[in-house]
Amino acid sequence: MAENGRPKVAFFDFACCEGCQLTVVDSLQTHLELVEAVEIVQFREAMTEKGEDYQIAFIEGSCTREQDEARLREIREQADIVVALGACAHIAGVNAIKNVQPSLQDVREYVYGDKWEQYDSYAARPISAVIEVDAVIPGCPIDRFEFLDVVKKLLLGKKPSVPDYPVCVECKLKENVCILETGGTCLGPITRAGCDAIYPTYGVGCLGCRGLISNPNENAMMDVLEEAGLTVEQLMSKMTMFNAYEPAHIGEAVASPAEE
Amino acid sequence: MIESVVDVAQEESVYLPQMAQLLKIEQMTELEKVFTLQLPGGRSLGNDPGQFVEVSLFGIGEAPISVSSSPSRSNGTFELCVRRVGDLTNALHGLEPGDVVGVRGPFGHGFPIEKMRGRDMLFAAGGLGLAPLRSLINQVVDERGAFGRVIVLYGTKHPSEILFKEDLKAWEERDDVEFHMTVDRGDEDWTGNVGVITTLFPEIAINPRNTIAATCGPPIMYRFVLMEMQSKGIPETQIYLSLERRMKCGVGKCGHCQIDQFYCCQDGPVFTYAQIKGLEEAL
Amino acid sequence: MSLWVIDKQAMAPFVAKLMDDYRVVGPLAKGSQFAFDEVEDPADLRLDYNTSILPPKKYFQPPEERLMTFRRNGGTTVQPIVEAEPTVILGIHTCDLHAMRVLDEAFTQGYPDAHYTRRRRQAMVVSVECLEPCMEHSFCKSMGTLTADDGYDLHLTDLGAAYAVDVGSDEGKALLERFAEARPAAEADMQQLNKVLGAKWPRFPYKLETEVDELPALMSQSYESPVWEELAEICLACGQCTIVCPTCFCFDVYDEVDLSLQDGERRRRWDSCQLDLFATVAGGENFRESQAARLRHRFMRKGRYLRKKYDALGCVGCGRCARSCPVDISPVNVFNELHQVRA
Amino acid sequence: MSTVDVNVNVHHLTRVEGHGNIVVDVQNGELKQCELQIVEAPRFFEAMLRGRPYYEASHITSRICGICATGHATASLRATENALGVEVSEQTELLRKLVFHGEIIDSHVLHVYMLVAPDFFGVGSVLPLASSHPDVVKRALRIKKLSGDLCAMISGRHTHPIAMTVGGFTHLPTIKEMLAVRERLVAAREDMDETISLLATLPWPEFERETEYVSLQKDEEYAFIDGRIATTDGFAYELPDYRNVTNEYLVPHSTAKHTKHNRDSYMVGALARFNNNYDQLHPRAKAAAEELGMKPVVTNSFLNSGAQAVEMVHCVEDSIRIIDELVDRGIEEEPPYEFQGKGGEGVGSCDVPRGILFHNYVIDDDGVIQGANCIIPTGQNYGNIEADMRALVPQILDRPQEEITHMMEMLVRAYDPCISCSTHFLNVEFV
């Protein structure tokens, strides 16, 4: 069988909060055998060793600087399989909110004042905008069981796929009272499942952190949100909390949603 | 808590595979291999031509695969011709003789051979569609006396994709089988017909009233082959085709293979054209 | 069969006693709605509930279940399992009783499904008569499911101070005798039952603008209707409608292994024909590629296909799908629209 | 005069959160350069908050840091609530304290066991300990699971909490769930005792340097949420005056801002809280401190890890107390907050695992955020870390370079720096 033995894996991070790597560490609470199943050769957040010989690279974080691109290419060169770990790497996540601010200079000035030019940063990109990606583990942060699931698929030689149906499916399987029915707003109908509908389960409408399904009916979704009472600005905010990255926006200033 | 897990061995879950051993594995083309399997104790699979089995690799999953050997040649074994396209089929291609796989079935309605005896037979197979048809063709050949004319048309995209070369040769060499084949695109060694399978139809003339046609191939092929068959006057009730659908259970429960009111796994995979024509989702 | 009466004060002790011998499930409050769940305190039971979020079918076909466990090392071994335990389901509405017939047919025809049948056999069904329309979305009266004369072990009708109990099976009778303080219905009880049932029917509206028996024909004629494309514009393909439907039973099967890749289980989980990949096969061919085709498939199944196959309609008018649908697509409206277009 | 040359260059320090480099350059015994360079990609959260509805702030800012996510969310909610004039119920306060304790335990156990302990066992990570010291690793994972489950019970999960919202919670734990966690907390006392015993045996480096310690303070309890800002140099400020303490400035070698107050630098974090608020610790926590030989004011920065262990003991005890109180009161559904059409400015502060944290928002009458400032604990520690480095290097110059490097790493790590959260910045012009 096309099973892969005990592959060497490495973890890398770019612009992110490292919550996904932390979730990987958390997965040891219930699955300590992970350290037997794979050989971790690099994991800066948790270990000193830095092995450069690895087959599987898990990459967390968005690409936000030119220097990130070179590093990403190096990793791609070495790894047989590159997995985008979490929303920042998968869809640029919250980092891309800055892409839809009035301008990137404005963003840098707001934080670093007249020294803004010292602090290099361009529009946030998912890593797939720079290198080819073999698999994604969506979410902000990732779901630790989905992480383990992808690892197992890789070990079995299967395609490391994640669900391509909406959060509503999982939400209804859990028999949650729908947030839309209680007057709230929720992106569940167009957002990729795999989180076990954790937001609606805890009383908050889905924020879209796992990115959209392959064929979302975005227009219908926006109508539903408007019906639920969101203003156009609020609606745009909702749609861009995690999903602001648009290749078309890169390199140009875009009007802030609040200014439309 | 009340004990909630019950052993159902005595009740035989329909989802429970039997373990079959791989006796022989033959690489046919780049993507296809033929597997010879044996059930425990050499038990016969008891399939009709056109039926399929659900093949399991534990941890990977299950997939429906047509039985491509014919009951008339079973010897306690059966053959599957599998194209490598995804998880299960990839993993299957990685196995070796002696390995064990799970098998459920045979399932579905195959070709009704009893209705075919005494008739002329026209077969049209495209690509991997030969896998289920081979089962029927060899059965017909083995009972040759019980049938009228036997015409076999076979088309593939490229000479490198030709399957079951030994069978093809045997059919070609027989005087009582009219065998024609073609490739969409030839290569330097190819001396035969070039063109899609429908280009073979003008070469043959038949008595439509007495002919039963059976066809299997990729979805795009059907439309044209069916047109050719009808234009020769074969009644819709005498044209049989085998359809492929997504299937998860194979026994008419999971709903994936539904084509309008039919369940492909139960009512099919072999249908008459009369049954499914007009069903937008069928072809 | 026979008619009995249980006083309302006797209900809680009845339920409590059942809990000694069975897993007892019934409608409980869940936020602003109701869900069937295990009863821990008989006082929590809400027989006055309106339609539960998921139908009680989940006790026969759970949202997720194990079909077998396996070991992959050495000689592969497989162990089939059915997760079932003796259960009393309290408070099933009659629409859901009708829906159970569809499932019974689907899981017993052809190859019986031991996982379903075992659970079904171990379940005692105590249904309850609806006396008031439960929510704006339901249209049970139109679908002929506002009452039922079989399919239950016991059937309760609220008489005010007591419940009338119709006994529907020998098992039901035994249950009543063993666990409840019930008495045979007297003349006065029957009078009261007649009054209650007589008063109930006018409270429920007919919503379907055609006869329910007409539906299969209507659906046949509506295959090419422009309605499907129109609905597809607004449908989110979120799949909620099918997940909550009491007559839907499609499922997906998948394997799970542990990290050592040695032990695992084969599981199944509810699936939905409204999802993109439901009918996609290797090579990417999708036999119902557009949402319009998928919606049509769903309604054809409800109004025609299942009737042909199982002699029972695939819609019982419970209204769950309409309540869940973010864009308010409701079967009765769809049927009416098709009817109007045809007329 | 010494003739030693030392050149320490640690690129991307490991077992910390985020990217930092340590550069120490000693020529002829003279310290030429001694820096903690922060090379983390800046993320611009404050700028990103502008134009977003107020209710998004806690969800967005929790993404500043995966480890102190609950702390950020809490500070963010307090800032918003102060800006909008929202009063929260006692139940909400109790639940927030409880979930906060969960995060403190979660973060401290991670730091003490998985990031710091390997240094003492002479290994590069916790992974080899799984086979050499399985008891230690299993204990760490057990405590971590407990704290994670405690957080999940209330807010859905620890990293990026879900149910915490302006004015309260969108989901409430049940009594049954709380009692189940309580039972595990009681059982965890044993793990706490073992943790303290373990730490008591470790050879903590000897290093003393007096500095100013800054933390929240309350009279009635060991402060984590709200209160006043107190320093061991005797200063006290109300929260809205936080800038009097932080005085942020930029340095060229860092994408994070530095801060200073009464001296050139100050320290925040577990040790600062311990030094300021020792009196309010639970008796069991005080006993633990005694076992570790710690009494305020402790001036050895390495013992920040000791203070973390003491706080873990405190949080376990206080969580039990809070659960008892909640069970006593019963859990009640509360109506969700509704925006009143009136904005304002507010400051929220929490003392998160790594120290005092400020969020400051200006919200307009449409509920839209117009300005934001966040000051993160690790940013406040950078100046102090460098001061410690400058003080420590001369004391250990006689050691092999490798050991010096290792000591530097251990020193920085002792602060439990959260580098990714500290890269943000200044010059906030509120409208």
Ligand SMILES: Cc1cc2nc3c(=O)[nH]c(=O)nc-3n(C[C@H](O)[C@H](O)[C@H](O)COP(=O)(O)OP(=O)(O)OC[C@H]3O[C@@H](n4cnc5c(N)ncnc54)[C@H](O)[C@@H]3O)c2cc1C
């Ligand atoms: C009645 C019948 C007879 C068949 N006979 C043969 C045969 O003789 N030889 C042969 O090579 N193939 C045959 N097939 C096709 C074969 O079943 C699929 O190629 C196989 O299921 C792919 O499985 P996989 O795990 O390798 O791919 P996967 O990794 O599962 O899937 C790859 C793609 O196939 C789709 N898919 C998933 N499950 C199925 C499924 N059950 N059926 C179809 N597509 C699916 C997925 O959506 C995905 O797009 C037959 C199919 C049917 C229905």
Ligand code: SF4
């Ligand atoms: S709460 Fe959200 S995810 Fe759940 S069913 Fe409703 S819309 Fe879908």
Ligand code: SF4
């Ligand atoms: S619930 Fe409504 S929106 Fe969702 S798939 Fe069904 S019909 Fe479409």
Ligand code: SF4
């Ligand atoms: S289709 Fe809708 S109304 Fe009909 S039974 Fe299903 S959920 Fe109920």
